[in-house]
Amino acid sequence: MSRKGFDYTIRDAQETHVEPIPVEKFDLEEYHQYELALREKCRKFWSSDQGVAVYRRFRAPGVFASACRNMKTSLELQLGALKESMKYKADIPNFLEPWYGIGTVTGAFGLEYIWHENQAPATKPRFSSIAEALSVDPPPVEETEIGGHILNMIEYFLDKTKGKIPMSFTDTQSPINNASYLISIDQLFLEMYDNPEAYTKLLSVISQLLVDFSRKQQTLIGDALVYPGHGFASSRVFQGIGMSDDNTLMISDAFFTRLEVPHREKVGSAFNGCAFHSCGNWTGKIQAVKAISNLVMVDGAYSDETDPDPNPTEPFREAFCNTGIVLNARIVGDADLVAEKVKELWSPGMKLIVVTYCQDPKEQAKAYDRIHEICS
Numbered sequence: 023m024s025r026k027g028f029d030y031t032i033r034d035a036q037e038t039h040v041e042p043i044p045v046e047k048f049d050l051e052e053y054h055q056y057e058l059a060l061r062e063k064c065r066k067f068w069s070s071d072q073g074v075a076v077y078r079r080f081r082a083p084g085v086f087a088s089a090c091r092n093m094k095t096s097l098e099l100q101l102g103a104l105k106e107s108m109k110y111k112a113d114i115p116n117f118l119e120p121w122y123g124i125g126t127v128t129g130a131f132g133l134e135y136i137w138h139e140n141q142a143p144a145t146k147p148r149f150s151s152i153a154e155a156l157s158v159d160p161p162p163v164e165e166t167e168i169g170g171h172i173l174n175m176i177e178y179f180l181d182k183t184k185g186k187i188p189m190s191f192t193d194t195q196s197p198i199n200n201a202s203y204l205i206s207i208d209q210l211f212l213e214m215y216d217n218p219e220a221y222t223k224l225l226s227v228i229s230q231l232l233v234d235f236s237r238k239q240q241t242l243i244g245d246a247l248v249y250p251g252h253g254f255a256s257s258r259v260f261q262g263i264g265m266s267d268d269n270t271l272m273i274s275d276a277f278f279t280r281l282e283v284p285h286r287e288k289v290g291s292a293f294n295g296c297a298f299h300s301c302g303n304w305t306g307k308i309q310a311v312k313a314i315s316n317l318v319m320v321d322g323a324y325s326d327e328t329d330p331d332p333n334p335t336e337p338f339r340e341a342f343c344n345t346g347i348v349l350n351a352r353i354v355g356d357a358d359l360v361a362e363k364v365k366e367l368w369s370p371g372m373k374l375i376v377v378t379y380c381q382d383p384k385e386q387a388k389a390y391d392r393i394h395e396i397c398s
Contacts, residue, residue: 078116078377130166222285303331339366
C-alpha cells in the first residue's frame with residue numbers, strides 16, 4: 023500500500039494529465055454509447071436504498087484554473103479527459119463542465135473576475151457592509167459579463183458536441199460562500215450576529231439569483247444535464263443541485279440551522295434536492311448538515327492525499343447509514359488504500375459512491391473489483 027501525505031507542491035492533487043483532443047477528432051457517438059451503457063447502473067443505484075457505485079473522476083489540467091478562460095482550450099482538455107476515462111473501469115461516466123471560476127452570482131452585484139497568471143479567476147469583496155450590498159438592485163446573472171460568458175460556453179459546448187455529451191451546471195457556490203465574496207468574511211460574520219435579519223435578507227436575494235441562473239442553465243443544457251453537478255459524481259438520472267459550502271465550518275450549528283439551512287432548502291427545492299460539499303474535515307457539522315430536509319448527497323475527502331485535513335470514516339458511516347443520503351467519498355490513493363477506506367466506510371444500509379483517482383487502468387480495475395467485493 024502506498025501511503026503519502028498531501029502534496030503541497032502540485033497544483034491539483036485530484037488532477038490527471040491528459041492530452042487535449044480537438045472536437046473534430048473526438049468520437050462523439052462512441053462516448054454517447056459508453057455513457058448510455060452505464061446509465062442503467064446509475065439509475066439502479068439512485069433508486070436503491072443502499073449500494074455502491076464507482077466513479078473514476080477526471081480533472082483535466084488547467085480546466086479549473088486559467089484554461090477555463092478559453093472555451094476551445096477548456097473543451098479540448100475535457101474531451102481528452104473523457105476519452106481517457108473510458109479506459110478506467112467505473113459505474114458512473116465523466117461529464118463536461120462549463121466551469122468559469124467561483125462566485126458567478128457576484129457578477130450581479132458588480133464584481134468582476136481578477137485574472138492572475140496561471141491561476142483560477144478570483145474576486146475581491148466590493149462592499150463594506152450588508153446594507154451596502156443590499157442597496158444594489160442586482161440584474162439576472164445571465165445579464166452580467168460572467169453569467170453571459172457561462173451561457174455562451176454552454177452553447178459552444180452543446181454546438182460542438184451536438185448535445186450528445188453529458189454536461190453539468192457551472193460551479194455552484196452556497197449562499198454564504200457567495201456572500202463572503204461580496205463582503206470581507208470577518209465583517210460578514212460580525213453582521214451575522216449583530217444584524218441577522220439583514221444577513222438572511224442578503225442570503226435570500228442570493229438564493230433567488232442562484233435558482234434563476236441555474237434554471238437558465240437547466241433549460242439551455244436540456245436532456246444533456248447531469249445532477250447534482252460540479253464536484254460530485256453526476257448522472258442524467260440523478261437528482262439535486264450541488265453547492266460548495268466551505269464556510270460552514272466557521273459557523274455554530276445553531277446559526278447554520280437557523281440562518282443557513284432555509285436558503286439551501288430553497289435552492290434545492292427547485293432541483294429535487296441539494297448536495298453538500300465542504301473541503302477539509304467537517305465531521306463536527308454532520309448533524310447540522312443532516313438538518314437540511316431535501317439533502318440527497320454529501321461529499322467529503324477521506325485520504326491524506328486528497329485533502330490536508332481529511333475526514334475520519336466512522337462518523338460518516340454512522341451518520342449516513344440507512345438514511346438514503348448518498349456519501350460521495352473522494353479517495354486519492356492506490357487500490358489498497360482505497361479498499362482500506364471503503365472497508366471503514368461501508369456497512370449494509372450505506373449508499374456510497376467511491377470516487378477514485380488511480381493512475382492507470384490496471385490499478386483502477388483492481389480498485390473497482392475490490393470495492394464491489396467489499397460492498398457485496
